[in-house]
Amino acid sequence: MTFPMLKPLAGALVAAAFALPAQATSWDMPTPYGDSVFHTQNITQFAQDVATATDGELDITVHSAGSLFAHPEIKDAVRRGLAPIGETLMSRLANEDPIFAVDSIPFLASSYDEARALWAASRPLVEEKLAAQGLTLLFAVPWPGQSIYTKAPINSTADLQGAAFRAYNTATERLAQLMGAVPTQVETGDIPTAFATGRVAAMITSPSTGVSSQAWDFTTHYTDTQAWLPKNMVVVNTRALDALPEDQRAALMEAAATAEARGWEMSAAETASKMATLVENGMTVSEPSATLAAELAEIGETMTAEWLEAAGAEGATVVEAYSDTMQ
Template sequence: MKKLTTAIVMGSLMSTAAIADKWHMPTPYGDGNLPTQIAYGFAKDIQDATGGELEITVHSGGSLVKHTEIPRAVKTGQVQLGEVFLGILGNEHPVFKHDNIPFLATSFEDSKKLWEAAKPAVEKQLDQRGMKLLYAVAWPAQSLYTDMPVNQLSDLSGSKMRAYSPSTSRLADLMGTTPTTIQVPDIPQAFSTGIIQAMITSPSTGVDSQAWDYVNYYTDVKAWIPKNIVVVNKRAFRRLDKDVQSAILTAAEHAEKMGWEKVAERAASDKQKLIDNGMNVSDPSAKLISELQAIGNTMVDEWKAEDPKEVGAILDRYNP
């Protein structure tokens, strides 16, 4: 009888273990960033809603999978879901570039409109790659960090600028600088060793990497508002019970809502931290803005030429 009871208990434990799913979610950014904090909340919401039936472990800061490898890891099922900066998919299809085009959408209101215009095309392309879109989180507007004051583009002539997506590489070219691919963890060393002298990124990335330790000037050009997206492997998602799928989609909806609500607040507080730590923070000159807007117009035209039908439809929905 004792052996039978033990067998029943062990069988019950094995059954419970079989029912509980443990998923892994790599993210590219550190715990201090808003998208990562949203990801932790997303995972907790799912665990709570499913009573522990699905547990998601968030691996932040590229600790499990490097940023550029996350889309492939999700697509091939190496991990079940992951977070990625949308713009790094730009080489796969032009629709992924929509939020990396300078001055196309520079306010959070316009960025939301652009996202709604682009979302159907993004979902279509992800679906063809074996992934399902769960949610998106916006970054604060991207601005210019330099080791010298910049009042016009000629001030940057000969500089090397950080690039992290196809669009930012093209932007660096058009600005008369040399694009140099640098991922977030390597930014401080890249500046300190002279590998780059400029970058365009968010105040949040500046705070996370303690920009005041390696660069002096922040020019608040507000060039564009990019996003991270969280995607799930379609096969892994389909294997889940319907109630678990529903819990994931509900948590995703909540995560996106929280992201849009909190990003403006985070943008203001992180910009103030740059000031508090001694950086020279200023608004751009009229000449610099004019030059950057002209580059933005060029990049919109080039973007549309890559796929007139798909990109044209996005622009039509964005500017009805």
């Protein structure tokens, strides 16, 4: 016996199955900083841009403030595939290769124009180093220039002799040593507690971090050294990237380019805004004295020479390309 209605019904079911939307890909994205930090805000917008461009087929959930992985763990978590995408401070990888520390050499690039030129000169090599670990660079955004926070005015490095100085990478450790201070590793979220308990007495960081940690509660003076503009990188596991459909990959890369351009603009706007907030909350903001400026410039020359020795021919190529751009 035949049932003539079954064939049209079967055809309708098959058509309906093909009409169902593809299952969305969900990515968890660890980031080190809180929601009030402009880097996190930029990344949140990046995730929204990706969702919009892919009609929700690629959904990135941002886990801020180290809530998914602590900052030191994020890069390896992405490399191992424990998270497909994440953000980290580039200079945190300096122990792996000195190229990752190029943006943290004091006074090599101490303005946004200089930082852009240095990034253009160093990006291809950074991408190559990451690719060797199965990582793809999506974008990088700088912090505002790094300046010194203390509990009293400083006129020379002698005022920092023996002081416990917050460090967050090898460059800040070396800077503290050359200033005669004692480097102490402290994560961003632990800054207030470290000062309150006496673990540190001074630090060099951006006005952004100063405001987010409410530096006026434990320091009184901000010396505007603008030593360097370190960058945060957003990296993706290359296998996870390659597994995406081509249109989603293209949307992700386009959103990344937009996020980098937007992030640099946000960083520049951040500097004046956050310095004004420091003043509003009672901090004394001042330029470095002539003595301190000269001492820090000498330290910068020392650290540039040390970096070039460590980075070898690759480092020399980057610095030469940067210098040619700035001439």
